[in-house]
Amino acid sequence: MKLETAPEPKYWHLKTVLSDALDTEFTVGEILPNERDLAARFGVARATLRQALEQLELEGRLQRRRGVGTTVAPPRVGVAVDPTRHTWPGAAGDDWQAVAASETDTVPAAVARLLETAPGEAVHVVRRNRVSAGQPVAAELLYVRSDAVSDGVDMVAADPAAGARAVLRALQALDLDGQDRTVELGSARAEDAKQLDRLPGSPVLVVTTRYVSQGRATAVAVSTYRADTCRLTFGEREPEPLLAG
Amino acid sequence: MKLETAPEPKYWHLKTVLSDALDTEFTVGEILPNERDLAARFGVARATLRQALEQLELEGRLQRRRGVGTTVAPPRVGVAVDPTRHTWPGAAGDDWQAVAASETDTVPAAVARLLETAPGEAVHVVRRNRVSAGQPVAAELLYVRSDAVSDGVDMVAADPAAGARAVLRALQALDLDGQDRTVELGSARAEDAKQLDRLPGSPVLVVTTRYVSQGRATAVAVSTYRADTCRLTFGEREPEPLLAG
DNA sequence: AAGTGGTCTAGACCACAGC
DNA sequence: CTGTGGTCTAGACCACTTC
Numbered sequence: 022m023k024l025e026t027a028p029e030p031k032y033w034h035l036k037t038v039l040s041d042a043l044d045t046e047f048t049v050g051e052i053l054p055n056e057r058d059l060a061a062r063f064g065v066a067r068a069t070l071r072q073a074l075e076q077l078e079l080e081g082r083l084q085r086r087r088g089v090g091t092t093v094a095p096p097r098v099g100v101a102v103d104p105t106r107h108t109w110p111g112a113a114g115d116d117w118q119a120v121a122a123s124e125t126d127t128v129p130a131a132v133a134r135l136l137e138t139a140p141g142e143a144v145h146v147v148r149r150n151r152v153s154a155g156q157p158v159a160a161e162l163l164y165v166r167s168d169a170v171s172d173g174v175d176m177v178a179a180d181p182a183a184g185a186r187a188v189l190r191a192l193q194a195l196d197l198d199g200q201d202r203t204v205e206l207g208s209a210r211a212e213d214a215k216q217l218d219r220l221p222g223s224p225v226l227v228v229t230t231r232y233v234s235q236g237r238a239t240a241v242a243v244s245t246y247r248a249d250t251c252r253l254t255f256g257e258r259e260p261e262p263l264l265a266g
Numbered sequence: 267m268k269l270e271t272a273p274e275p276k277y278w279h280l281k282t283v284l285s286d287a288l289d290t291e292f293t294v295g296e297i298l299p300n301e302r303d304l305a306a307r308f309g310v311a312r313a314t315l316r317q318a319l320e321q322l323e324l325e326g327r328l329q330r331r332r333g334v335g336t337t338v339a340p341p342r343v344g345v346a347v348d349p350t351r352h353t354w355p356g357a358a359g360d361d362w363q364a365v366a367a368s369e370t371d372t373v374p375a376a377v378a379r380l381l382e383t384a385p386g387e388a389v390h391v392v393r394r395n396r397v398s399a400g401q402p403v404a405a406e407l408l409y410v411r412s413d414a415v416s417d418g419v420d421m422v423a424a425d426p427a428a429g430a431r432a433v434l435r436a437l438q439a440l441d442l443d444g445q446d447r448t449v450e451l452g453s454a455r456a457e458d459a460k461q462l463d464r465l466p467g468s469p470v471l472v473v474t475t476r477y478v479s480q481g482r483a484t485a486v487a488v489s490t491y492r493a494d495t496c497r498l499t500f501g502e503r504e505p506e507p508l509l510a511g
Numbered sequence: 512a513a514g515t516g517g518t519c520t521a522g523a524c525c526a527c528a529g530c
Numbered sequence: 531c532t533g534t535g536g537t538c539t540a541g542a543c544c545a546c547t548t549c
Contacts, residue, residue, distance in 0.1 A: 066539045076453055076467055087516045088547035201501035204449055206493040208321055222321055248451040256446030311520045332535045333528035
């Protein structure tokens with residue numbers, strides 16, 4: 022006698038079971054049993070259980086930390102990406118903090134294409150981090166044509182953050198014609214992962230913004246957002262209060 | 267004598283090696299050796315190799331199909347999500363094709379909240395697919411308050427697609443005050459995965475759009491885009507030609 | 512030191528595409 | 531039927547956090 026079951030993968034079924042359990046039997050921040058116990062309880066190998074946990078983490082339902090354990094994640098935080106107002110990065114009141122700046126003549130090919138820079142052309146690179154609700158949510162590399170901010174930027178500042186702020190300040194003085202953006206999935210580079218308090222390779226949402234001034238591409242920002250904890254918001258809607266129960 | 271090496275995971279190192287090889291020794295569409303051979307060539311277990319391949323697929327560098335093999339993926343296609351023009355879904359000239367429509371009184375909690383519907387309130391649900399460059403790129407469920415499109419919508423149409431088009435047509439007659447959007451990472455539900463020609467659980471970019479009319483939320487679209495092949499574009503920038511070489 | 516999640520192995524079998 | 535990627539196992543060891 023053959024059952025008429027769809028051959029659903031074990032980890033898939035496991036995921037839905039766990040997902041339901043999270044909704045009904047656990048509260049945000051609560052810590053789950055460890056992976057070996059969970060696997061035993063469900064009668065599967067640890068690798069199979071981990072496949073289910075991985076998906077749930079990807080969907081922002083779980084948070085796993087090595088040496089600590091697996092906890093139930095809070096709802097994703099909405100982070101505004103397009104604050105209707107079209108402004109340069111570093112405008113007053115954003116949640117970004119400048120970390121450091123440097124100057125280089127080698128940028129990723131994709132950035133060079135967007136910036137329309139010739140090979141070897143100098144650009145300023147500013148590193149910034151974004152914090153929301155006390156948690157780091159994004160790391161960014163901002164590329165600015167050096168010729169656009171040549172005045173008033175002294176790169177020999179003893180304090181790296183001061184140099185970064187100087188570049189951002191110089192930008193504010195320019196007219197901003199417009200900006201456009203792309204969003205895609207990526208995996209965190211080692212450097213960004215550290216800023217985001219995640220392991221290298223973690224899934225991230227990569228937001229690429231191009232700033233146009235005087236008919237030319239003047240700056241390009243590559244921002245990597247934690248995909249597990251962030252929901253990017255565009256337009257007028259305010260990130261709704263997290264009271265939904 | 268201890269080497270001063272950072273204990274980089276094997277799969278991580280493998281990924282960078284493969285990534286370089288893809289850039290230099292392979293062309294788009296070319297088929298790679300099978301996983302067992304590759305694993306042997308690099309002296310690792312197949313599971314470890316697969317971890318590297320998984321990341322590369324996540325980044326849109328590879329495409330894997332069961333029963334066929336692993337191929338080098340073309341660059342991601344840019345799909346416009348915010349065509350400056352603020353229009354209802356189903357406006358003339360979009361790449362969406364309506365598939366079917368139905369009416370129900372139970373919608374996901376998150377959608378009900380955005381639509382501001384009372385429990386049990388009736389809504390129309392329209393399923394649409396989006397095709398770009400011959401490939402399916404997105405599947406969508408569009409929820410529309412029934413009271414907003416009550417006239418002229420006959421749900422007993424013999425052709426499901428006709429019913430869907432009727433709902434969309436009714437929308438065009440309404441004034442659109444505005445729209446807002448969120449983007450987040452998710453995993454494909456079984457139904458969407460089928461439409462997207464992917465396995466269930468594949469990573470997708472979930473775009474949630476709320477349409478406001480006469481001061482009320484009137485429609486909510488939940489669009490799931492293939493994360494491996496899509497780059498979402500916002501604003502004025504046209505998806506650049508794929509000539510970059 | 513103990514306990515957690517992260518990495519890795521060497522095998523097995525399954526589901527699917529194509530001949 | 532053959533060959534591919536997808537799933538699953540039972541174990542081992544490593545890196546990290548906490549006590």
